[in-house]
Amino acid sequence: SQKIEQNSEALNIQEGKTATLTCNYTNYSPAYLQWYRQDPGRGPVFLLLIRENEKEKRKERLKVTFDTTLKQSLFHITASQPADSATYLCALDGGGSYIPTFGRGTSLIVHP
Amino acid sequence: DTEVTQTPKHLVMGMTNKKSLKCEQHMGHRAMYWYKQKAKKPPELMFVYSYEKLSINESVPSRFSPECPNSSLLNLHLHALQPEDSALYLCASSQGLASGGILAKNIQYFGAGTRLSVL
Numbered sequence: 360s361q362k363i364e365q366n367s368e369a370l371n372i373q374e375g376k377t378a379t380l381t382c383n384y385t386n387y388s389p390a391y392l393q394w395y396r397q398d399p400g401r402g403p404v405f406l407l408l409i410r411e412n413e414k415e416k417r418k419e420r421l422k423v424t425f426d427t428t429l430k431q432s433l434f435h436i437t438a439s440q441p442a443d444s445a446t447y448l449c450a451l452d453g454g455g456s457y458i459p460t461f462g463r464g465t466s467l468i469v470h471p
Numbered sequence: 472d473t474e475v476t477q478t479p480k481h482l483v484m485g486m487t488n489k490k491s492l493k494c495e496q497h498m499g500h501r502a503m504y505w506y507k508q509k510a511k512k513p514p515e516l517m518f519v520y521s522y523e524k525l526s527i528n529e530s531v532p533s534r535f536s537p538e539c540p541n542s543s544l545l546n547l548h549l550h551a552l553q554p555e556d557s558a559l560y561l562c563a564s565s566q567g568l569a570s571g572g573i574l575a576k577n578i579q580y581f582g583a584g585t586r587l588s589v590l
Contacts (some may be wrong), residue, residue, distance in 0.1 A: 461513035462513055
């Protein structure tokens, strides 16, 4: 069956460091992968979309890589700030309908 | 305006009550979604409407009844819920349902959610 795996343990880092979050998947051949940010008690907010034929995408302090051979995406936040503390969800398209299926997310905590 | 508005923000209901959740968007999006999210779990898709027609029902129990009165509004009618239905209910919209090509159509714009407690 299809699986999306994100580290369930929180990632704790110091302010100013680069945070790297991982999204692994199995039994998928996604056309795209998306990353969302979710704050407690709020809906997810879209951050970045990367297509299967793209290796890397950047937006300000954010960088996403997509390795279809490893079946993995890495999400980087450079020069992290306490305001970046949130849960980050990856989402893959679920097949013919292209509606994204979400991973459980990884909590990022940036300490001042 | 990139906002999806959900009301109410919080709802407490008994197992015999009937209530409705409401969702509104004015981005001209033609696809609207209901998700259910439990703590530390991913959002789970419940229903999808495309051009005001029910496109996907993910085998959701009949005590949840969706309705799309027009392209801007989406309701979720609740009746005879169980305590295990307590969760954050999220509404989302997207430009449409991409069938290849314009993948950005599937970017989900979420509301803030309704925190539902069933007693």
